[in-house]
Amino acid sequence: MTTAEILAEFPQLSALVVGDICLDRWCAYDPAASEPSRETGIPRIGVAHTDVTPGAGGTVANNLAALGAGRVAVLGAIGQDGFGTELSQALSARGISSDLCVRTPHMQTFTYTKVINARTGIEDRPRLDFINTTPLPLDVERRILDNLQMAVESFDVILIADQAETSQGGVVTPAVRGLLAELAPQYPERIFWADSRARIHLFRNVILKPNRQEAESACRELFGGVDFPALLRHTQAPLMFVTDGPGGVLIVGQDSRPARVLQNRLFPNPVDICGAGDSFSAGASLALRVTGSPAEAARFGNLVASITIMKKGTGTASPAEVLAAHARETNPGN
Numbered sequence: 001m002t003t004a005e006i007l008a009e010f011p012q013l014s015a016l017v018v019g020d021i022c023l024d025r026w027c028a029y030d031p032a033a034s035e036p037s038r039e040t041g042i043p044r045i046g047v048a049h050t051d052v053t054p055g056a057g058g059t060v061a062n063n064l065a066a067l068g069a070g071r072v073a074v075l076g077a078i079g080q081d082g083f084g085t086e087l088s089q090a091l092s093a094r095g096i097s098s099d100l101c102v103r104t105p106h107m108q109t110f111t112y113t114k115v116i117n118a119r120t121g122i123e124d125r126p127r128l129d130f131i132n133t134t135p136l137p138l139d140v141e142r143r144i145l146d147n148l149q150m151a152v153e154s155f156d157v158i159l160i161a162d163q164a165e166t167s168q169g170g171v172v173t174p175a176v177r178g179l180l181a182e183l184a185p186q187y188p189e190r191i192f193w194a195d196s197r198a199r200i201h202l203f204r205n206v207i208l209k210p211n212r213q214e215a216e217s218a219c220r221e222l223f224g225g226v227d228f229p230a231l232l233r234h235t236q237a238p239l240m241f242v243t244d245g246p247g248g249v250l251i252v253g254q255d256s257r258p259a260r261v262l263q264n265r266l267f268p269n270p271v272d273i274c275g276a277g278d279s280f281s282a283g284a285s286l287a288l289r290v291t292g293s294p295a296e297a298a299r300f301g302n303l304v305a306s307i308t309i310m311k312k313g314t315g316t317a318s319p320a321e322v323l324a325a326h327a328r329e330t331n332p333g334n
Contacts, residue, residue, distance in 0.1 A: 001291050003326040006300060007068065007319045009290040014071040015064045015282075017057045018148060018180075019161035019172045021076035021101065022110035023087040024055035026313065028118040029125070045125060048118060052086045054096065055112055057161030059275045059314045060195075061096045063282035063304065064159075066316035073097040073155070075147055076171045077140050083109035083130065100151055102143045107132050110164070121312070132169030144171065145179055152183050155190070157285050160206065161278075162196035172196070181205045193285045195277065201235060207288075208232075208240040209281050212250075215242045228252045239294055241284065241301075243277055249298040275314030280305040283317070303329070 033046030054062055057074060064072045074091065078084040078101050087109055091098045108130050115125035136144075152158060160180060164170030181204035184192040192206040200210040201218035208231075210218065219226045222234060232240050232252050242250040284301025291297065300322075307317035307325050317325075 001296065003300070003303070004323060006287050006290050006296070007322060010068040010286055010319075011070045013069050013157060013286060013289060014073075014155045015061075015069050015157040015159065015286065016073050016075060016100070016151060016155040017061045017064070017159045017161055018075045018176070019057045020110055020163040020170055021054065021058045021061070021074045021078070021087070021091075021098075021161070022056040022112060022163070023058070023083050023090065024053045024314065025083075025086075025111060025113045026051040026053070026116060027113060028116045030118050045115060047115075052090050053314065054087060054090050054094070055314065056110065056163035057159075058087070058091065058096075059278040060159055060161055060282050061091070062094055062314070063279045063308070063316050064157075064286065065094050065096055066318055067282060067286060067304070067322070068319050069157075069286060071097070071155075073100055073151075075100040075144065075151065077102045077104060077107060077136065077144065079103075079107050079109035080105040081109055083111045087111075100147045102140050102147070104137065104140050106137045106140065107134075107169075131164070131166060133166050135168050136171060136173055141173055141175060145175060148176070148179060149183075152187065152190070157191040157193065157289050159281060159285055160192070160194040160196075160203070162194065162199055165197055172199075174202075177203055191285050191289045193281060193288075195281050201231065204236050206237060207285075208235060208237045209277070209284075210240070210242060211277055212242055212244045212247075215240075241280075241294070241298060243280055245276075249280075249302060251294045251298055253294065276305045276309050278314065279308040279317060283322075 027047045028049045029045045030048045037044050061072050061074050080103055088098050111130040113128040114123055117124050162172040184205040194203045194206045195209045216226045219231050240252040280301040283304030284297040287300035288297035304317045307321050308315040
């Protein structure tokens, strides 16, 4: 299928992002207004403007919506706090449903606060993250499991975003992973796609998308050395995409030797690689659902990521931008 034909199918698809849905707060500060506090003498950062976007699993959802998926929803836990209100509004503004999310007063909304110098546009101050380090409340976990069980039949693509790097506090608990492992074989026509920063080796029966560092770390923990086919067998995954930045994507399948799919166009000076893996997952998972071809999925995912890395922050790619990028790769002289 051509790139245009793949894109034309996206409005017919529905996608659900399950896991850690966070809020990204982009706070631009004015260095001239950053004077020490009169009371304490502690340096003050004077924030003059703030933008908010859905982050972590919300970044995946942003990309799904921007690519034209017909229906996009998220399933996670959101605190009953100000950040939770901002996150719900940011999702709604992008046409992403948060109706399946569990609202709770017993945890704070997972939030990244990024401090940007308004004069230079550079993030040059420490980030302030609002994280959860205690186990997910049992009632919240139960409601997430119930919502997932209820909703899975309504979506063509289910993406799991296990973004929390703490040992506790994330939404993708052992019970959630267990339910996903049960559901995936029951719905073979659907795409179950997992991305995890620290626990990719704990998933079962779903497509895996680690980056090379994450995959190698999982292999060393399990086997003492790097063996991607062994990782695939250990997780009983039908397929694994190992992303490697400008090196392309390694596709590991159960019935074939690994095959490397290289990017057609390299970018020696990307603007911002933050969120590149999320944009790859969004594009590749939708393309895999449409084409059934891992190679086509990897090619399309790389095409989407090649657009987002040339934007500041966690950018997205529209169908028009994807078509333009494809045209540049096909006719590099133009």
